[in-house]
Amino acid sequence: MASVSLSSFCLSWKPSSLFIDSVSTDRSRFNSSSSGFRSIKKRLDNRICVCSAASVVFRNLDANDFQHPLDKQNTLLLRAIPGLNYIGRALLGSVTEQVMLLENIGTSVLVAQNQLCDLHKLMVEAAEILDIEAPDLYIRQNPVPNAYTLAISGKKPFVVVHTSLVELLTRKELQAVLAHELGHLKCDHGVWLTLANILTLGAYTVPGFGGLIAQRLEEQLFRWLRAAELTCDRAALLVAQDPKVVISVLMKLAGGCPSLSDQLNVDAFLEQARSYEKAASSPLGWYIRNAQTRQLSHPLPVLRAREIDDWSRSQEYKSLMRSATQLNSVQKFTIDCKYYTAVQMAPLDLPI
Numbered sequence: 001m002a003s004v005s006l007s008s009f010c011l012s013w014k015p016s017s018l019f020i021d022s023v024s025t026d027r028s029r030f031n032s033s034s035s036g037f038r039s040i041k042k043r044l045d046n047r048i049c050v051c052s053a054a055s056v057v058f059r060n061l062d063a064n065d066f067q068h069p070l071d072k073q074n075t076l077l078l079r080a081i082p083g084l085n086y087i088g089r090a091l092l093g094s095v096t097e098q099v100m101l102l103e104n105i106g107t108s109v110l111v112a113q114n115q116l117c118d119l120h121k122l123m124v125e126a127a128e129i130l131d132i133e134a135p136d137l138y139i140r141q142n143p144v145p146n147a148y149t150l151a152i153s154g155k156k157p158f159v160v161v162h163t164s165l166v167e168l169l170t171r172k173e174l175q176a177v178l179a180h181e182l183g184h185l186k187c188d189h190g191v192w193l194t195l196a197n198i199l200t201l202g203a204y205t206v207p208g209f210g211g212l213i214a215q216r217l218e219e220q221l222f223r224w225l226r227a228a229e230l231t232c233d234r235a236a237l238l239v240a241q242d243p244k245v246v247i248s249v250l251m252k253l254a255g256g257c258p259s260l261s262d263q264l265n266v267d268a269f270l271e272q273a274r275s276y277e278k279a280a281s282s283p284l285g286w287y288i289r290n291a292q293t294r295q296l297s298h299p300l301p302v303l304r305a306r307e308i309d310d311w312s313r314s315q316e317y318k319s320l321m322r323s324a325t326q327l328n329s330v331q332k333f334t335i336d337c338k339y340y341t342a343v344q345m346a347p348l349d350l351p352i
Contacts, residue, residue, distance in 0.1 A: 055241055056324045061131040063187040065320060066234045068307075070227035071187070078224050100150060108138035108160060119166075122175040123159070126239045130179060132186050135159055137178070139166065145253060149181045149189075157185055167258055173249045176236040183235025189228050225297045233308045238320070243312035247305045254301035270309055273302035 064072075111120045116139065127134035135149070136158035145165040151157040159181045166174060183189075236246045244266045251269040252261065280289040293300060299307075311317050 055125070055129055055239070056321060056328055057129050058131050058238065058320070058324045059327055061186075061238075063231075066183075066231065066238060066316075067187060068227055068230040068234065071224075071231040074220075074224035074227045077220065081220075101155065104138060104140075104150070104158065104160065108140040111137040111139060118171070119161075119174075122171065123178050126175050126179040126182055129239045130182050130186060130235060132182055135182075135185060137161070139163060147177050147181055149184045151185060151188075168252055168256060168261070169249060170261075172240065172242075172245050173252070176240045176246050176249050179239035180232040180236040182239075183232030184228070186235060187228070187231055189232070219294065222295060222297055226293065226299045229298050230304065230307050233304055234311055234317075237308055237312060237317070241321070243309055246308050250301040250305050250308075269302070270305055273306040273309075276300070276302045277306065 109115065111123065113120055119137065119139070123137045124134050136156060138158060138160045140160050140162055142162035143164050145162060145168050147159065147161045147165055149157060149159050159178065161174075161177065165177065169177065233246060233250075236249070237243060240246050247266050247269060248264070251264055251266060254269075256264055279285050298304075
């Protein structure tokens with residue numbers, strides 16, 4: 001499997017292009033009844049899209065714009081492993097791809113415009129905000145709240161979300177999770193996870209030092225995974241544009257359930273995170289913290305909450321938002337002008 005990750009949002013829709021039909025003002029086209037005008041007006045309304053989204057949409061967003069420093073550092077270390085890329089691609093043959101693909105299609109529900117359309121819209125909107133092509137989205141019956149991404153060479157990547165996670169989160173929070181998964185794809189995490197996981201499993205079967213090699217690789221892989229999760233939490237914030245939404249997801253994953261969700265307090269969870277950092281600041285606390293996290297694929301939820309809260313206050317995040325907001329304002333003004341022009345072109349007087 002390629003990428004397994006856990007971890008919102010004003011719903012928005014932006015036009016990828018503006019298409020305006022040329023509308024004739026010749027009254028002879030409407031001499032039978034007013035239905036002709038209504039038909040053309042309907043076509044005009046369907047083709048003209050006014051960007052009224054509350055969310056800021058990013059243009060030409062690059063992974064380096066939001067990638068966590070630890071992710072960048074550990075990605076370089078992972079790429080430095082001799083032969084990792086070659087061996088991994090050799091192990092990922094067509095049979096493996098077909099097994100993974102068919103197993104997912106056969107046990108999940110593919111989300112589309114005509115299937116769970118609300119979830120489909122959440123994914124499309126998140127992908128548009130992050131300036132990335134939307135992957136396929138599947139919903140799978142599972143009592144363990146989880147979401148993960150699979151990126152197979154030569155195949156369209158897809159995201160899988162468990163039904164229990166859908167039940168646990170609000171729509172804004174669920175879109176934050178989808179944005180988190182899109183962050184893995186934006187940063188090409190899925191490919192690296194696939195290759196590293198296969199190599200790790202294979203190393204244990206090598207006689208002699210195979211186990212030792214796998215153990216060292218596993219530690220390095222988990223170190224990288226934890227850093228990659230911090231990057232993807234940032235992607236979730238870029239879509240949510242509200243740190244409390246992302247932190248709420250982390251809080252619910254740590255100790256939430258549908259019956260208690262309305263009683264959870266994000267501010268109290270952040271205070272809990274500060275208490276953890278204070279307790280872990282001593283030499284003994286530092287040692288215990290490292291021992292707790294060394295074999296984890298994800299950072300502790302309280303640490304992720306503090307990280308995303310700190311980044312939401314950073315100049316880096318504010319600069320990204322400011323630049324995107326300015327660009328969005330220019331684009332909206334242009335669209336509004338074109339819409340006004342198109343309305344002026346439409347005939348207003350109908351023959352009796």
